[in-house]
Amino acid sequence: MSDPLYQELADRIGGLIRGGTFASGSRLPSVRRLSREQRVSITTVLEAYGRLEDQGVIESRPRSGYFVKPPQILNGELPRPAKSIRGPVAVESPEIFKAVMEAVADPKVVPFGAAVPGDEIVPSRRLSSISNAVARRYGPAAFRYTMPPGRRELRTAISRRLLIAGVQADPDQIVTTQGATEALSLALRATTRPGDVVAVEAPTFFGILHLAQDLNLKVVEVPMDAQEGIDLDALEKISDRHRIKVCIVQPNFQNPLGSCMSDQAKRRLVGLAGKQDFIVIEDDLYGDLCHSGPRPRALAHFDNENRVVLCSSVSKNLAPGLRVGWIVPGRFLEQVKRLKTVHYLSTATHSELVVAEYLSGGGAERHLRRISALFSERCIRMREAVIEAFPDGTRVNQPRGGFVLWVEMPEDYDAEKLAAKALEKGISLIPGSIFSATCRLKHCLRLNCGFPWNDRAAKAVKTLGSIARSCGP
Ligand SMILES: Cc1ncc(COP(=O)(O)O)c(C=O)c1O
Structure with a gap:
């Protein structure tokens, strides 16, 4: 006897999911559409989806439809919080930094180094058509200087986007920047003086450490939990002991850990900043790249005292x-506008108009959902491959958003050595020491999963694994 119709349909869809037609996290066709396309009844589709739900392959979300569930990850433990707190200290850069950064820009190497999405993620056709339309519509005005706070069209579009993160900021409270780097630089310049103490996550994005170094700030490292983000008990103790001027955090999908603070933790951090009188600089660069569920709120949502300076x-x-970014400087608005004029003068007018148009047109949300699902899939594949290839005892994060993996090898393994040897084989990666103000975390490394997971990437992870084994005790 042949299988009932709903079972055949469930098998067919299950096969398409396994084959990658529907990526993990992506939405499945609606019940009505599938019924129409497959010429089966609505009841048959509901039965088929119900079967797949029972098998844990898909999930239904109220009022949104059916989605492919990310595979359960049972293998591999998460990285542990960095031990002992150092600081306040001046930031050191490891010697290997220059070589690593040069490799990151080399198109011939396997790009596990820089945290950049693959070219296929960029909607380049749409951007070039908007770009031409903007040049036609604005004429020479598209190529003039734009003084702070930046093009109103863009600030209005950002103001609307911020609502999705739970942040209410008028266009007049936003200053546009050339990327988040400029936003972070302005934020630090406006809130600190040389010698001030800044609390940073350990590990954290090295660009933050380099800005602190350049501005002669002292940093104190706060341990991180691979899932929950910054350790608030530790931060509280540190702020009792030292006069913290600023704390820089990435509450949503931290680079390099992919951790995401709960709303409760965000509320507690803002409360602590009020109690101990420090400013929080929020880097929300990865907040839109949520692997499943709704976009988490920005820390700034919980701020009633204008203490959080939001950068993205x-x-x-x-x-x-x-090179389009922004800062919501809160109480530092006037200083930020002045500093921007002094240090950067103008923003890139044409780029600002293009991004304004892109964000205002339809499709931006769909694009985010699509690429987040792709990143989720790629992180899962790469994580599995790393666990298989690397020495026993290696721990890997399970990012909840974004597209980087943090790999913690046993402590007697050397990721700087691994990075140097990997480069000889044409593979880039970033050793953990670069993410620490005190060049610790030498046994850790970060891998970029922003590009397609394919045979070349799988082979490169295997090669890394075997080199890693030669960098141990
Ligand atoms: C956490 C974080 N903040 C800031 C930046 C810099 O971003 P942008 O390219 O917008 O200057 C990066 C880039 O990798 C990053 O990972």
């Missing part, structure tokens, strides 16, 4: 080369 850009979810 379109670099990770649209195109890094546009």
Whole structure:
């Protein structure tokens, strides 16, 4: 006897999911559409989806439809919080930094180094058609200087986008920047003086450490939990002991850990900043790249005292080369505008108009959902491959958003050595020491999963695994 119709349909869809036609996290066709396309009844589709739900392959979300569930990850433990707190100290850069950064820009190497999305993520056709339309519509005005606070069209579009993160900021409270780097630089310049103490996550994005170094700030490292983000008990103790001027955090999908703070933790951090009188600089660069469920709220949502300075850009979810970012400086608005005029003068007018148009047109949300599902899938594949290839005892994070993996090898393994040897084989990666103000975390490394998972990537992970084994005791 042949299988009932709903079972055949469930098998067919299950096969398409396994084959990658429907990526994990992506939405399945609606019940009505599938019934129409497959010429079966609505009841048959509901039965088929019900079967797949029972098998744990898909999930239904109220009022949204059916989605492919990310595979359960049972293998591999998460990285542990960095031990012992150092600081306040001046930031050191490891010697290997220059070589690693040069490799990151080399198109011939396997790009596990820089945290950049693959070219296929960039909606380049749409961007070039908007780009031409903007040049036609604005004429020479598209190529003039734009003084702070930046093009109103863009600030209005950002103001609307911020609502999705739970942040209410008028266009007049936003200053546009050339990427998040400029936003972070302005934020630090406006809130600190040389010698001030800044609390940073350990590990954290090295660009933050380099800005602190350049501005002669002292940093104190706060341990991180691979899932929950910054350790608030530790931060509280540190702020009792030292006069913290600023704390820089990435509450949503931290680079390099992919952790995401709960609303409760965000509320507690803002409360602590009020109690101990420090400013929080929020880097929300990866907040839109949520692997499943709704976009988490920005920390700034919980701020009633204008203590959180929010920084972000379109670099990770649209195109890094546009160099479009923003800052919501709160009480530092006037200082930020002045500093921007002194240090950067203008923003890139044409880019700002292009991004304004892109964000205002339809499709930006769909694009985010699509690329987040792709990143989720790629992180899962790469994580599995790393666990298989690397020495026993290696721990890997399970990012909840974004597209980087943090790999913690046993402590007697050397990721700087691994990075140098991997480069000889044409593979880039970033050793953990670069993410620490005190060049610790030498046994850790970060891998970029922003590009397609394919045979070349799988082979490169295997090669890394075997080199890693030669960098141990
Ligand atoms: C956490 C974080 N903040 C800021 C930046 C810099 O972003 P942008 O390219 O917009 O200057 C990066 C880039 O990798 C990053 O990972």
